[in-house]
Amino acid sequence: MKFIIVTPGYDDNAGGIVVLHQLCDRLNTLGHEAYIWPFFKPALDFTNPFKAVYLFSRYFRKSIKYGFKKNPKLDTPTASYEDMQDAVIVYPEVIVGNPLKAKNVVRWLLHKPGFNNGGKIDFGADDLFFYYDKAFDDSRYNRYPENHLHIVSQRSDVYKITNHNGRHGKCYLLRKGYKRDIVHDTTDSRLVDGLSHEETAQVFNEVEYCISYDTYTMYNVYAAMCGCVPIIIPEVGVTKEEWQPLEEGRYGMAYGFDDIEYAIQTRPLLLEYMAKQERESNESVAHFVEKCKEYFNF
Structure with missing residues (x-):
């Protein structure tokens, strides 16, 4: 079973993006097969040739202008079109619809649905939902309250007490x-x-x-x-x-x-x-994998 996580390029200051890349890394570290997919890269769909040409030209322009940043410390290979065959596609909740035309779709609620994209919500009836934080769970979409997928990015190497001489302001x-x-x-x-x-x-x-x-x-x-x-x-x-x-x-x-x-x-x-939480992160990812196997019949 392969996993493809749809995400923007790595941004150390965007917590949601960080954990999307970390999910790919943890899956690979635990012995699974996982890739990332640039969120603006279109699927191979030529049923509408004019739209396909537009989407691919936009993708190449953005690739040239912005590139796609990764964290070299993480194991996050980029998926090919061949990798998409029968893979489980993981979308963050901000993705509207199913742009990759995937058969097996996971929606990871990294915030409340609709909060970060102007209220736009378009989930599939057969999507499998996980939530990052209990505050983001939504029973209107998620039928499995135990589907908690939480990966901690502590950065304790940076964020720690270094000043013991008083504070101000x-x-x-x-x-x-x-x-x-x-x-x-x-x-x-x-x-x-x-x-x-x-x-x-x-x-x-x-x-x-x-x-x-x-x-x-x-x-x-x-x-x-x-x-x-x-x-x-x-x-x-x-x-x-x-x-x-x-x-x-x-x-x-x-x-x-x-x-x-x-x-x-x-x-x-x-x-x-x-x-x-750090100890439980790997357990959370392991539960995620088992739930996907069960739900998508792998």
């Missing part, structure tokens, strides 16, 4: 919350969007608080790993339990300005939970 994250209203005083508050991991870790080690308008970014966890208190700005009408149904997902983070003490008290539990 705050920084803030926008990321996917860039359209939200800014509700805190930005005076002497540094925006860390766009910084390298090393630069971000340095800021997290200098400041006391990180105000986050992206409620689900891994950078909230990274801040806590550096000894900073991430304060997540709540979405209107969303309770703390609705934001993160599992308490482990709330460790080390404040959901609103009145939740800071909880974040400080539970930070040690977050670090323990992160270590546990």
